[in-house]
Amino acid sequence: MVSFDHREPGTSEDAWVAAGVGDRPQPLDLEGVDALVVLAAHPDDESLGAGGLVHRLGARGVPVTVVVATDGEGSHPGSATAPAELRAVRRREVVAAVGELCPTARVVLLGLPDGGLREHRPELDRGLTAALDLTGGERPLLCAPWRGDGHRDHRITGEVAAALAGRRGVRLVEYPLWLWHWGDPSGDAVPWDDLRGLALSAEESAAKGKAVAAHASQVRPLSSEPGDEAVVGPEMLRHAARPVEVLVEARTDGDRAEHVRSHGRSPGRSSGRAPDRSLGRDFFDRFYTGRDDPWGFETRWYEERKRAVLLASLPRPRFRSGLELGCSTGVLTAGLAARCDRVTGVDVAEAPIAAARRRLGPDTELLRLDTPHDWPDGAFDLVVLSEVLYYYGREDLDRTLDRVLGSLTEDGVVVACHWRHDVPEYPLGGDEVAERVRARPELGVVAHHEEEDFVLDVLARRPVASVARATGLA
Known part of the structure; x- marks a missing residue:
């Protein structure tokens, strides 16, 4: 994982704008999408990363399901607020936030342990699979946290979503969150070629802003006591408020989906790159950029x-x-x-x-x-x-x-x-x-x-x- 501290100011939105985050990504193609399933690792991920997308498709009458893996009870480890109390607060917040984006959306709360998704992959996979099965769409879009985001739970949710998309032939887009905080706009970790932009209307931006604000426990301090500081700082809020919602759509996803539809998938096989091409040095150089212990050898x-x-x-x-x-x-x-x-x-x-x-x-x-x-x-x-x-x-x-x-x-x-x-x-x-x-x-x-x-x-x-x-x- 990337080592970062959410309490630090992080990379400024001005730096991302100067690098072209608003105009460099190719437009996100939503033609023909007839169902949307958004996966969030924690309550607020869906609003910060994909709120505009939820509002856009919901307003078109597309059925929307938001699956929230954890209740986010670990967001304030130094707080005197009991995790059970924070869990209840964040559940209410995410229901209210999704309601601001799409009143007809279905919200599925899996209640898995915050910070423990790696140990609960099967339950996460079953919950996400069930949500996808209930959409009824022939061309669904699955939207999940970006696997390179640098947060363990985000990586796990992204991996589970990618595996499901691969075996079901479903289109996948991923939303970065913490990349905007720790990333260097000129660095190799930013997947510029795979970025897709969704230009938001004034109405969509307003709905997203209301949804983000509904997560009061994250965007405002719980109290003035130490350990109760806001998790989502001012620059993160600026990233979320940009007029273009930026997602990742890997160029190999379509090829992967077509391969699965045509050939199926054998047990124990990865659903990703062609099995005749090795991963090169550049893959690992990017993987280790900014990460002291990306595999968790010393901590897990x-x-x-x-x-x-x-x-x-x-x-x-x-x-x-x-x-x-x-x-x-x-x-x-x-x-x-x-x-x-x-x-x-x-x-x-x-x-x-x-x-x-x-x-x-x-x-x-x-x-x-x-x-x-x-x-x-x-x-x-x-x-x-x-x-x-x-x-x-x-x-x-x-x-x-x-x-x-x-x-x-x-x-x-x-x-x-x-x-x-x-x-x-x-x-x-x-x-x-x-x-x-x-x-x-x-x-x-x-x-x-x-x-x-x-x-x-x-x-x-x-x-x-x-x-x-x-x-x-x-």
Whole structure:
């Protein structure tokens, strides 16, 4: 996630206007849209990010449904106001706000934990799917928070919406909110080519302004006490009040929808990019821009537990030489270093490599390489492929596995661990890459661990011996 503080002034609206936010985006095409479903991570997202869109289509008689994932009870963590009280306030506010935008809109409150959407993806997916099923439209438009917005709940809601859009062939647009606060208008993180603008009439702007004001607990202080400050500051309000509502519509969405309509979707496969094209270095450079720990390696129990499972699955107490592909900021690398005489970490982007150097010091070899075209020298009796293989297209994946086996010693061990949920941007899904690793005839499975969230395989050159047999216990 992007590191930012909502209490800071942030990027000024004047800077965005000077960069052309009002006139650079191509117009948003709403021709033929016969239903609208707007997903909000928290009450007020729908008004700040898509209020004009809701009013426009609602006024045309298009059925509108607003799905609110959480009640936003965590908006004031330092306040004396009880979360239950804030939850009730924010529920009332969002109903009133949507009423200002479109009196006939259906509001669906899922009541999932604020800040905990990653752990409640299935419930979010079911709620959003049910709302989409009830629209009855043949050409619905799904509108969700932008996945690059820098807020964890916004990313999760965007990912769930993108996965649903991919498997159902539904058009998706995304609305940035916090991008306008932390973003640099001249930086690479702004998806200028994918921005779409909806020029608002005076009536639409007025309705949006009333809707935003209805979220009083967010746009005004709860009280004069510390911790009760307004969450949405003056510049954020200026961003929301601009005469053009700006959304993101990725250029690949139409191709993705057409592919799903024509070919369907197989289990464990991502619904995003073509599986024959790897993600390039520019993707990761953009991903790490302004983000110290974008995967949450240092903060999420999920990541800590997964590392512990992986390290506990290693079949030997020590290894001579380890290779970690996609080492990122070096959190797992540090755990591997404790089990190896030497470790080499490889990543395609410079920012995570720099962070790993600060974490691990000069004793660990860290290389920025564009694999599989580039490859580290040497032989390795441990190769760890954790959350990395689905970034490759199929040809590069097979070549990567060839190079892994070319570097693997006769007693070498390969560990592959991958996220199983869909991520539309990735060329492949976790289940598919796991199957392709297990299908290599040179390798046999020492251990296989599978959960809803990730799959982990420990493999070795054939013939394979269990830990008990290898140590003389069986």
